[in-house]
Amino acid sequence: MRFEAKRCGVRFNPPSIVLVYVNTETKKLRKRVIPIRNFTKLSDCCMAAEQLKEHPRHRDYLEAVSQGQLEKLHILLQDHLRGLSLKHSLSTFHLDPDEDLNKLDDKELARKKAQMDREFERNRKHKDDPGFVYDLEVDFEKAPQENCSWDESDDGF
Amino acid sequence: METEEMAGDVDHTFDLEKKKYDAEENVKIICLGDSAVGKSKLMERFLMDEYRPQQMSTYALTLYKHTTTLGNKKVLVDFWDTAGQERFQSMHPSYYHNAHACIMVFDVQRKITYKNLSNWFKELREYRPEIPCCVVANKIDADLKITQRSFNFAKKHGLPFYFVSAADGTNVVKMFREMINRALEYKQNPSDFMDEVMQELENFDLEKKEENSDEDGLKAENLELV
Ligand SMILES: Nc1nc2c(ncn2[C@@H]2O[C@H](COP(=O)(O)OP(=O)(O)OP(=O)(O)O)[C@@H](O)[C@H]2O)c(=O)[nH]1
Ligand SMILES: [Mg+2]
Numbered sequence: 001m002r003f004e005a006k007r008c009g010v011r012f013n014p015p016s017i018v019l020v021y022v023n024t025e026t027k028k029l030r031k032r033v034i035p036i037r038n039f040t041k042l043s044d045c046c047m048a049a050e051q052l053k054e055h056p057r058h059r060d061y062l063e064a065v066s067q068g069q070l071e072k073l074h075i076l077l078q079d080h081l082r083g084l085s086l087k088h089s090l091s092t093f094h095l096d097p098d099e100d101l102n103k104l105d106d107k108e109l110a111r112k113k114a115q116m117d118r119e120f121e122r123n124r125k126h127k128d129d130p131g132f133v134y135d136l137e138v139d140f141e142k143a144p145q146e147n148c149s150w151d152e153s154d155d156g157f
Numbered sequence: 158m159e160t161e162e163m164a165g166d167v168d169h170t171f172d173l174e175k176k177k178y179d180a181e182e183n184v185k186i187i188c189l190g191d192s193a194v195g196k197s198k199l200m201e202r203f204l205m206d207e208y209r210p211q212q213m214s215t216y217a218l219t220l221y222k223h224t225t226t227l228g229n230k231k232v233l234v235d236f237w238d239t240a241g242q243e244r245f246q247s248m249h250p251s252y253y254h255n256a257h258a259c260i261m262v263f264d265v266q267r268k269i270t271y272k273n274l275s276n277w278f279k280e281l282r283e284y285r286p287e288i289p290c291c292v293v294a295n296k297i298d299a300d301l302k303i304t305q306r307s308f309n310f311a312k313k314h315g316l317p318f319y320f321v322s323a324a325d326g327t328n329v330v331k332m333f334r335e336m337i338n339r340a341l342e343y344k345q346n347p348s349d350f351m352d353e354v355m356q357e358l359e360n361f362d363l364e365k366k367e368e369n370s371d372e373d374g375l376k377a378e379n380l381e382l383v
Contacts, residue, residue: 100191121324123325124324134205
C-alpha cells in the first residue's frame, strides 16, 4: 500500500472529503482534499461512495478507507445540504437506548438499523452454519428470576 | 365523499378476505411493536426460505403467507407485519380486522419499547378485545442476562411471554407455532358468539372513524393489495 490513510473527514464548502494519509515511500504526512461534485440532497450516498472508491484518481489513496466510511462521509455532506446541523447528523449514527425510534424519518431509522445490524450479524446463526437448529428452544423459566427494574416506579403500567 | 369510497373498497376487500378465512383453515396473525424491535426479522427467521412477502402498495404493510400442517390438516397463515413508525401516527382499523392472534414485540435493549407495549395493547384491545396475544422479548442474544429477569407486563395481563432472538433463532419457531395453534383455537372456539357481537360494534366504530377523518381514508388506500 503506497498511501496509508490516517484520518478522514468532510469539508462543507465546497463539499469535499478530506483525507490525511502517510505516503509510505516518503514517510510524509499529507492531506488530500477530494471535491464531491454533482452531489445533491437526493443523491444516493451508497452509490456515490462506491464510485469514489473506484475513482481512478483517488482509489489508491482510499484503499484503506472502507466503503461504509465513505458512505457515512457522504451522508454527513448530504445532511448539511438538507439543512441538518452536524451535531444532529452525527447523533443519527449513534444508538441511544432511550430514543423513541417511532418518530424518526425513513432515512434516520435506516441508519439506526444499520448500527443494530452489526450486533445482529455478529450473533446471527445461518442456515448453513454447522449445528444450525431451525426450531431452537431454550427454557428460561428455570433460571432464577429477579424483577426487572423496568417495572419499577411508574404510572400504572 | 372520496374518503368514504376508498374506505368502501377496503371493506369490500376485507369481506372477501373474511369469507376465505371462514371457508378454510386460514388464520390471520398480526404483529405489533415499536420501530426496530425486530418484528420483520422474527418473521423472516421463522419463514426462512419460504419467505416471500407480498408488499402492499406502500412499504407500510407486509403480508407473509405461510402454509403448515397441524395433525393432518393444512393451515394457511397470513402474517401481517407493519412498521412501528407508520403505526405510530394511528393504525388503520383494518389491520386488526378479523385478526385471530397478535404477537407483541419489544427490544430487551430499549426500555422505551417495553413501556410502549401498554399503548399497543390498549389499541389492540379496542379493536380485538378477545384474541390471543403474547409478549415477545427479542434480541436476547445481545444481553443473555436479561433472561434472568421477569417482566411484569405479560403476567399482569395474563399473556404468555417468550424470550427470543431473531439473530440466533432462540424460541422463535416455538413462539410462532404456539401462536398459530392459539389462533386456530380461537377461530374454532364456539364462544365466537361474543366475538360476532364485538365485531359488529367494531365495524360500527370503524365506519364512524372513516367518515370523520381524512387521514384514515389515506391509510385505507395504502391497504390495497398490489
Ligand atoms: N442483536 C439482535 N439484533 C436484532 C434482532 N432482531 C432484529 N435485530 C436488529 O434490529 C433491527 C431492526 O429489526 P427489524 O426487523 O427491521 O425491526 P421491525 O420491528 O420490523 O422495525 P419496523 O418495521 O421499522 O417497525 C435489525 O436491522 C437488526 O439489526 C435480534 O434478535 N438480535
Ligand atoms: Mg419491519
